[in-house]
Amino acid sequence: xxxxxxxxxxxxxxxxxxxxxxxxxxxxxxxxxxxxxxxxxxxxxxxxxxxxxxxxxxxxxxxxxxxxxxxxxxxxxxxxxxxxxxxxxxxxxxxxxxxxxxxxxxxxxxxxxxxxxxxxxxxxxxxxxxxxxxxxxxxxxxxxxxxxxxxxxxxxxxxxxxxxxxxxxxxxxxxxxxxxxxxxxxxxxxxxxxxxxxxxxxxxxxxxxxxxxxxxxxxxxxxxxxxxxxxxxxxxxxxxxxxxxxxxxxxxxxxxxxxxxxxxxxxxxxxxxxxxxxxxxxxxxxxxxxxxxxxxxxxxxx
Amino acid sequence: xxxxxxxxxxxxxxxxxxxxxxxxxxxxxxxxxxxxxxxxxxxxxxxxxxxxxxxxxxxxxxxxxxxxxxxxxxxxxxxxxxxxxxxxxxxxxxxxxxxxxxxxxxxxxxxxxxxxxxxxxxxxxxxxxxxxxxxxxxxxxxxxxxxxxxxxxxxxxxxxxxxxxxxxxxxxxxxxxxxxxxxxxxxxxxxxxxxxxxxxxxxxxxxxxxxxxxxxxxxxxxxxxxxxxxxxxxxxxxxxxxxxxxxxxxxxxxxxxxxxxxxxxxxxxxxxxxxxxxxxxxxxxxxxxxxxxxxxxxxxxxxxxxxxxxxxxxxxxxxxxxxxxxxxxxxxxxxxxxxxxxxxxxxxxxxxxxxxxxxxxxxxxxxxxxxxxxxxxxxxxxxxxxxxxxxxxxxxxxxxxxxxxxxxxxxxxxxxxxxxxxxxxxxxxxxxxxxxxxxxxxxxxxxxxxxxxxxxxxxxxxxxxxxxxxxxxxxxxxxxxxxxxxxxxxxxxxxxxxxxxxxxxxxxxxxxxxxxx
Numbered sequence: 001x002x003x004x005x006x007x008x009x010x011x012x013x014x015x016x017x018x019x020x021x022x023x024x025x026x027x028x029x030x031x032x033x034x035x036x037x038x039x040x041x042x043x044x045x046x047x048x049x050x051x052x053x054x055x056x057x058x059x060x061x062x063x064x065x066x067x068x069x070x071x072x073x074x075x076x077x078x079x080x081x082x083x084x085x086x087x088x089x090x091x092x093x094x095x096x097x098x099x100x101x102x103x104x105x106x107x108x109x110x111x112x113x114x115x116x117x118x119x120x121x122x123x124x125x126x127x128x129x130x131x132x133x134x135x136x137x138x139x140x141x142x143x144x145x146x147x148x149x150x151x152x153x154x155x156x157x158x159x160x161x162x163x164x165x166x167x168x169x170x171x172x173x174x175x176x177x178x179x180x181x182x183x184x185x186x187x188x189x190x191x192x193x194x195x196x197x198x199x200x201x202x203x204x205x206x207x208x209x210x211x212x213x214x215x216x217x218x219x220x221x222x223x224x225x226x227x228x229x230x231x232x233x234x235x236x237x238x239x240x241x242x243x244x245x246x247x248x249x250x251x252x253x254x255x256x257x258x259x260x261x262x263x264x265x266x267x268x269x270x271x272x273x274x275x276x277x278x279x280x281x282x283x284x285x286x287x288x289x290x291x292x293x294x295x296x297x298x299x300x301x302x
Numbered sequence: 303x304x305x306x307x308x309x310x311x312x313x314x315x316x317x318x319x320x321x322x323x324x325x326x327x328x329x330x331x332x333x334x335x336x337x338x339x340x341x342x343x344x345x346x347x348x349x350x351x352x353x354x355x356x357x358x359x360x361x362x363x364x365x366x367x368x369x370x371x372x373x374x375x376x377x378x379x380x381x382x383x384x385x386x387x388x389x390x391x392x393x394x395x396x397x398x399x400x401x402x403x404x405x406x407x408x409x410x411x412x413x414x415x416x417x418x419x420x421x422x423x424x425x426x427x428x429x430x431x432x433x434x435x436x437x438x439x440x441x442x443x444x445x446x447x448x449x450x451x452x453x454x455x456x457x458x459x460x461x462x463x464x465x466x467x468x469x470x471x472x473x474x475x476x477x478x479x480x481x482x483x484x485x486x487x488x489x490x491x492x493x494x495x496x497x498x499x500x501x502x503x504x505x506x507x508x509x510x511x512x513x514x515x516x517x518x519x520x521x522x523x524x525x526x527x528x529x530x531x532x533x534x535x536x537x538x539x540x541x542x543x544x545x546x547x548x549x550x551x552x553x554x555x556x557x558x559x560x561x562x563x564x565x566x567x568x569x570x571x572x573x574x575x576x577x578x579x580x581x582x583x584x585x586x587x588x589x590x591x592x593x594x595x596x597x598x599x600x601x602x603x604x605x606x607x608x609x610x611x612x613x614x615x616x617x618x619x620x621x622x623x624x625x626x627x628x629x630x631x632x633x634x635x636x637x638x639x640x641x642x643x644x645x646x647x648x649x650x651x652x653x654x655x656x657x658x659x660x661x662x663x664x665x666x667x668x669x670x671x672x673x674x675x676x677x678x679x680x681x682x683x684x685x686x687x688x689x690x691x692x693x694x695x696x697x698x699x700x701x702x703x704x705x706x707x708x709x710x711x712x713x714x715x716x717x718x719x720x721x722x723x724x725x726x727x728x729x730x731x732x733x734x735x736x737x738x739x740x741x742x743x744x745x746x747x748x749x750x751x752x753x754x755x756x757x758x759x760x761x762x763x764x765x766x767x768x769x770x771x772x773x774x775x776x777x778x779x780x781x782x783x784x785x786x787x788x789x790x791x792x793x794x795x796x797x798x799x800x801x802x803x804x805x806x807x808x809x810x811x812x813x814x815x816x817x818x819x
Contacts, residue, residue, distance in 0.1 A: 243673060259555065
């Protein structure tokens with residue numbers, strides 16, 4: 001038992017030392033904006049995970065006698081027009097917003113990567129057909145198309161997720177196809193082909209790892225836009241339904257109280273802004289270290 | 303002398319130019335006001351959105367006072383002589399109207415019976431189609447000229463509410479020369495249409511030959527701002543003189559300002575939850591009564607509405623002369639009783655669907671209060687906020703349990719609210735009744751008979767008695783959960799005088815509007 005524990009501890013230690021001496025990590029941390037982005041995203045992720053456990057109140061319980069109360073010790077972010085605690089709603093909303101962003105980005109990533117991989121590796125008429133499909137999808141303005149889809153399907157968070165997922169996969173497909181076209185002509189892929197390695201294995205074991213970097217960067221940058229899109233659609237009533245504590249809905253509730261109860265709109269507004277900023281900074285940082293076409297440097301930016 | 307252009311010089315020049323520009327704009331606006339012109343912001347776009355007001359070339363027939371109907375409405379919601387001076391029912395279905403003499407159209411011609419016949423036959427009954435036939439109980443070919451100043455109307459059935467029903471801004475009189483759909487509006491009102499910018503604003507000018515005497519203002523500008531917060535900001539910034547329905551949360555703040563006056567008026571509208579009584583489990587009267595016992599109308603008015611409105615006992619605003627209020631059963635909030643009724647009912651814990659239109663004022667807030675209050679008596683509510691077409695589709699198919707909605711009469715005769723909502727052959731119920739023998743909010747039987755009696759009675763006492771009895775039956779059976787009778791708010795520059803509010807907000811008169819300084 002103790003031997004097993006010792007081996008685990010030593011493995012963790014090795015990992016930790018490797019991480020500390022990692023050139024990639026050093027490059028990432030060299031830019032304070034990257035660290036800021038990572039910190040914001042980490043904080044929001046922690047809030048989303050443990051927030052509902054530490055939230056002081058139920059996010060939907062109304063207290064009309066205490067409506068529109070300003071920030072105080074009892075309610076650090078004040079109360080809304082129905083007397084609900086804004087901090088609790090914000091914490092529950094973080095789980096919802098982040099959950100949707102992860103799910104939508106996940107769907108886009110899987111769908112886009114699969115199509116891009118297939119188009120790039122298969123080539124010929126399959127590539128042609130799939131890329132025209134991508135062109136058609138990219139020709140539509142994303143948010144407008146999402147608005148139409150959500151409008152047709154009816155207002156709900158599930159439909160907003162579907163709408164946003166349907167409109168955002170094309171950029172992944174195009175990115176992955178480009179990378180696959182460049183990678184499949186490299187020597188190690190040719191060697192694998194000569195060794196009669198199956199097409200599926202070449203695609204998954206040799207090509208896919210090479211597109212992971214740019215795709216992860218794109219996905220991280222995408223998280224922010226998905227959060228913005230979800231909040232936007234909920235703001236106009238196509239997303240979360242009352243009393244769901246979704247940030248866009250909270251923002252919509254607060255806009256008529258901007259002068260008298262500024263916190264109702266500003267608390268979710270600032271949360272949305274920070275989250276999008278965090279993912280954007282993190283995405284930029286990841287691009288610094290993961291994008292093979294990008295020059296890495298240990299020098300601090302001037 | 304050093305003449306080099308420094309950053310400070312550039313900034314100073316920029317600021318100076320900005321201030322000069324702003325001062326120029328401010329002066330322009332003040333000049334217009336000094337001449338007796340006022341800017342008003344109603345709740346909806348006065349130039350129409352899409353095809354809203356295509357019959358008037360985009361100009362709203364409401365508020366602008368360019369066009370007029372034969373009959374107006376008093377503050378007590380009674381028909382009032384206007385372009386017609388008198389009317390008589392010569393038999394059950396025939397009405398004879400005497401026209402006012404000396405009424406001049408904006409093109410200088412005198413209004414005669416030919417113009418009235420043309421307006422009804424061509425513009426109203428033919429162009430606007432079937433819904434007008436049902437609303438006015440008139441068919442094409444039913445309006446005749448008797449002489450230059452007398453017109454007769456033949457209704458499709460006995461309809462004592464006819465004069466009050468045509469007292470509506472949309473039942474206007476224009477001469478045949480008017481190319482109304484092209485924006486060439488020739489009305490008889492105190493103002494003439496001068497200019498319209500689609501989606502922005504429209505301007506009307508004083509009509510000196512108005513039959514009621516020329517109005518005080520030289521002109522009015524109706525500006526589009528459908529968002530309550532935007533309207534309020536425009537007033538506070540001094541860009542407009544009068545707004546309808548400022549943002550509820552800012553009314554107290556406006557009242558405290560010395561430069562703004564706030565007036566309220568109970569309207570002919572009310573807000574209530576209508577229940578689908580033909581769908582399980584809301585077909586159970588015990589459950590519907592339980593929902594009524596769960597709600598405190600007083601609390602809603604004093605909190606969310608900030609005292610703008612009156613707690614309601616019935617589905618119709620108490621400004622309507624035959625609307626019942628004190629005669630109706632009082633469902634004071636009593637959660638214990640509500641829980642008992644829920645347990646007696648066939649409700650077994652399923653989610654009830656409650657629909658609300660996405661642009662209904664305070665709709666989201668109200669529906670969340672209902673959700674919370676119903677939860678406390680053990681009833682779960684699933685809220686769906688829908689845009690109007692989707693909502694209508696759902697209600698037409700009867701696929702809902704509750705709907706948060708409003709009723710509002712824009713004419714003194716509000717009979718149609720009772721008929722269309724609660725009579726089996728009313729617009730809400732007819733299709734489902736004919737297809738499936740059901741409906742939505744129709745109790746049928748005795749209630750239908752009472753509504754018919756009220757609808758067809760010439761005797762005000764008999765009419766009121768029948769309608770009150772029908773409303774009592776409706777409330778006894780818990781067909782609706784009444785919430786509040788609406789009050790509307792007008793906020794204006796404190797220097798404005800002569801604001802004449804009416805229970806029908808669209809009947810406002812601007813003829814006496816002046817500025818004190």
